[in-house]
Every structure is written in C-alpha cells, then in structure tokens.
Amino acid sequence: MERTTGVAGDDNVAARTKVAVLGLGYVGLPLAVRAAEVGLDVVGYDPDEGKVESLQHGVSYVEDIGDNRLSQLTSFEPTSDVHELREFDVAVITVPTPLRAGAPDLSFVESATRTLADHLRPGAMVVLESTTYPGTTERLVADILLDLTGLRAGRDFHLGFSPERIDPGNREFTFETTPKIVSGTTVEALDAVDAFYSQLVATTVRVSATKVAELAKLLENTFRHVNIALVNEMAILAHDLGIDVWEAIDAAATKPFGFMKFTPGPGVGGHCLPIDPAYLSWAVRTELDKSFRFVELAVDINNHMPDYVVSRAGELLNSRRMCLNGARIGVLGVAYKPGTSDVRESPAERMVELLAHQGAEVWVSDPHVIDWNRSPRVEFESLYDALVETDLVILVTDHEEFDYGKIAEFSPLLLDCRNRFDSAAHIAKL
Known part of the structure; x- marks a missing residue:
C-alpha cells in the first residue's frame, strides 16, 4: 500500500x-x-x-x-x-x-x-x-x-x-x-x-x-458496526444491572492504548453502516458458503435497538401510571446523524412505526429534515411549546441546534438516547 x-x-x-x-x-x-x-x-x-x-x-x-x-x-x-x-x-x-x-x-x-x-x-x-x-x-x-x-x-x-x-x-x-x-x-x-x-x-x-479496495470499504464500516453493536448490547445489560454505561465508557476511554471509544444509540443509519456489513456477510455466504457470525450478530443487535428504545419508553410511561396506547410522544431528531438532513435507514423511522403501532400519538421535530411524512412534524420554531403538551420526549439525533437546557426544562419525561442531559428525576438514559 x-x-x-x-x-x-x-x-x-x-x-x-x-x-x-x-x-x-x-x-x-x-x-x-x-x-x-x-x-x-x-x-x-x-x-x-x-x-x-x-x-x-x-x-x-x-x-x-x-x-x-x-x-x-x-x-x-x-x-x-x-x-x-x-x-x-x-x-x-x-x-x-x-x-x-x-x-x-x-x-x-x-x-x-x-x-x-x-x-x-x-x-x-x-x-x-x-x-x-x-x-x-x-x-x-x-x-x-x-x-x-x-x-x-x-x-x-x-x-x-x-x-x-x-x-x-x-x-x-x-x-x-x-x-x-x-x-x-x-x-x-x-x-x-x-x-x-x-x-x-x-x-x-x-x-x-x-x-x-472493495474489501477495505466494507471493513471500515463493518468495524464500526460491530463495535457499536458491542456498546449497544452493553448499554442494555448495564441498564438491567443498574449501572450508568456512559460513565463506564468515559472511564474506559481514559486508557491511552488498547481502547477506542464507541457510544450506544437507538440504532444505526445512513447508507453505509446498515448496508455494508450485510454486503460482506452476503459475499462470504455466497462465495465461500460460510457465515460471518460476528457481522450477523452485530446486524441483529443494531437492527433491534429501535425496539429496545420503544420498550424503554413503555417502561418509563408505566412508571407514571401511563401506557404507550394514547400517549403523546415527541421524537427529537430523525436524521441518521447530527448535522445532516440524511434520513436513509434512520432508526427513527422504525421507532416511529413501532410507537404508532402501539397506539401512541407521535410527532417529530428536526431542524434539518423538512420533508418527513411518516408522522406529524413540529416545526423547529414551535418545538419548545410542543414539549409541555407531550407525555414523553425521546432524543434520537442530537443536533447542535437543539437547546438542551430548554428541552430538559419543558419536557415532563425524557428518554435520552445520546447522553446529552444531566441526570434528573424526569430524565432516563439509554
């Protein structure tokens, strides 16, 4: 090379x-x-x-x-x-x-x-x-x-x-x-x-x-996909153990060698991460008649993160003697990553679909995405007024345009999928 x-x-x-x-x-x-x-x-x-x-x-x-x-x-x-x-x-x-x-x-x-x-x-x-x-x-x-x-x-x-x-x-x-x-x-x-x-x-x-060159491209994104799956599963297990996974990740990241920081989230999106590992797995299965077990497990974990977020949303509402059916839920950020309007393979789409299927009234707000038609959309300028009328707010994509102090202040109940908020009684982290 x-x-x-x-x-x-x-x-x-x-x-x-x-x-x-x-x-x-x-x-x-x-x-x-x-x-x-x-x-x-x-x-x-x-x-x-x-x-x-x-x-x-x-x-x-x-x-x-x-x-x-x-x-x-x-x-x-x-x-x-x-x-x-x-x-x-x-x-x-x-x-x-x-x-x-x-x-x-x-x-x-x-x-x-x-x-x-x-x-x-x-x-x-x-x-x-x-x-x-x-x-x-x-x-x-x-x-x-x-x-x-x-x-x-x-x-x-x-x-x-x-x-x-x-x-x-x-x-x-x-x-x-x-x-x-x-x-x-x-x-x-x-x-x-x-x-x-x-x-x-x-x-x-x-x-x-x-x-x-073709394999290098697949390797780059498979590496990232697998490590995200690892911390996503770690986040699920840490929650069940009563441990703050974000604090543990930050502590591990102080090691100057042998560790690379990845953070959990509500799923992966974009054209690369959800697609490239599957291409590699398909090629291995087709060309070699073998399974790429690591990749297939990572795909399964990351694909089901929206389901996990929805289950956590149900738990939080239950703690307030409410349920998903009939609840008004706001989803903040539907692009697959901050700072872009790209919604390709965004986990927000699956999440909104699951929430609506369980009877929730879902609205979304994203300062970058203006052509969202999968659920009602709240204009960015009206976001903070809408929060107070919402039973649960889920932060999916942490755009810099969001005022996180105001979101924390106006949201009755909040599920933070990106570790953007300080701990508080009405705020739960993924």
Whole structure:
C-alpha cells in the first residue's frame, strides 16, 4: 500500500478534461463539484430531473455543498440527458447500492454501466465508487462493458475502484481532506486512477487490486458496526444491572492504548453502516458458503435497538401510571446523524412505526429534515411549546441546534438516547 500526496503529474490523465459523474447524490455531487473547482469539465448525470433542475438553478440539496459553491462553478453541467455523456474521458459511477431482501441490489450500478457503454471510447477511464462486494469491478462492470462494446478493461480502457468515504455533515474530514483509496485492474489503470484523484484530494492511498479496495470499504464500516453493536448490547445489560454505561465508557476511554471509544444509540443509519456489513456477510455466504457470525450478530443487535428504545419508553410511561396506547410522544431528531438532513435507514423511522403501532400519538421535530411524512412534524420554531403538551420526549439525533437546557426544562419525561442531559428525576438514559 502506498500513499501519495499532492497533484500527480501524469500528462496523459491531466489532459483529460471531460469528466462524467453518474449519480448526483451525497457522493456524486461533492465529487462533481470538486472536479469542476479544479478546472475539469464536468457533466453530472442523474435521471432525477428534479435534482438536475435544482442544480441548474444553483440550488443544492446536499448540505455539504452550499449554493455559493455551485454559483462559482463555470465547468459543471448537470443533466438528465444521457447524450451529454458522449466523448467522456473519465467516468465515475456514484449510484446507490441498496439491499433487497438481504441481498445486494446492483441494478443501479448495472444501469449506469450500460449507460456508459454507449459512450465508452478506447483510452477512456471508468471508476466505480459505489460500495459493493469484492469482485464487482472486475466481474460485473468489466463484463458489461466488454459485452456491450467489445472493449476490454486493461487493454482498451482503464478501469478502477475508489470507495467513497463521504461523511455527511463532517466539517473536519471533507471530500478533499479524507484520504482516498485508489485501485485499478492493471498497474497502468492504478496510475491513471491515482493521477485523476490526486487532482481532487490531498492524499491518495494506492492498493494493489480492486478487490482489496472493495474489501477495505466494507471493513471500515463493518468495524464500526460491530463495535457499536458491542456498546449497544452493553448499554442494555448495564441498564438491567443498574449501572450508568456512559460513565463506564468515559472511564474506559481514559486508557491511552488498547481502547477506542464507541457510544450506544437507538440504532444505526445512513447508507453505509446498515448496508455494508450485510454486503460482506452476503459475499462470504455466497462465495465461500460460510457465515460471518460476528457481522450477523452485530446486524441483529443494531437492527433491534429501535425496539429496545420503544420498550424503554413503555417502561418509563408505566412508571407514571401511563401506557404507550394514547400517549403523546415527541421524537427529537430523525436524521441518521447530527448535522445532516440524511434520513436513509434512520432508526427513527422504525421507532416511529413501532410507537404508532402501539397506539401512541407521535410527532417529530428536526431542524434539518423538512420533508418527513411518516408522522406529524413540529416545526423547529414551535418545538419548545410542543414539549409541555407531550407525555414523553425521546432524543434520537442530537443536533447542535437543539437547546438542551430548554428541552430538559419543558419536557415532563425524557428518554435520552445520546447522553446529552444531566441526570434528573424526569430524565432516563439509554
């Protein structure tokens, strides 16, 4: 594994000025914007005409990309017209890879690859960024392009994989400052992929094969998923033992070696943590006919955390001689993490569903999420008035915009899933 820093000087790649980015979501838009900022001609393709129209009017729907950055771009063309992809030199696939019935759904990758096939020319470069299982780049993407064009990866064009590492809302580690893993199906492809990304980010990390890069991405998030599952189960057991798990975690974190701090919560969300470990488990089961027991246990624990939060909510109401049926419950924060409007795989969705199923009247409030339609929503400006009319408040996502002092003051009963409140008679911690 090699690290390179700064802008690479590959004249062949540097001369490539037309970059096609397929998929303009949380991953593709930051990439497209950055490529345009460094002077490349960028066509951003997305079949969602609403997204494209928004970008064409200079309005961003991704919080990490402000409207001011869009307004300063002179070489970025968002489009829903596939013909605009013609004569691309570099194409980057940044489309979703969801799970369907526990199995990877690569239909978006397949569709994007087929779209590129109509415009692929000898000497061009194709890079997959979408998270997937090892072997996808060399088998699925390469095979589709070969079947449709007769062009072979490594002989006629460069093919590589560079896993996305976007962390929505993270102001410290942005697209530009997060080290970028790069790989290619040949040494020449690796050099080309490295040269391209070295124009966009501060540091690239070269690995020997696309399979290594694909596995590295899954490993990163599986590591986090497993450790979150550990502290989540620890939190459940500590509650039953009458121990403050947050205090125990803080104490353990004072050890300067051999311990990395993870904290419990109401579940995991986003595209990565709930999805990537399942991709890895599926690949192991399919390729090797073995089970990845560690991952499967972690998935089970984290998937059931919303159920545990709801059970704790019922216990707290019972302690006040109330029940979930008919109770008015407020859920604070429905994005999967603080500082973002991203609700993909958010545990709040499952929690609201469970609470409503048991007869609770649920409302939610989130300063970042305005298109929530799964339950009544309280505007952020009216939040503190709504608290006093609520039987139980559950803090799910701890946005900085919340005034935690006022929340504690106005909430009759509060379940704190993020350790944001001091201990008090009316406040219970996860």
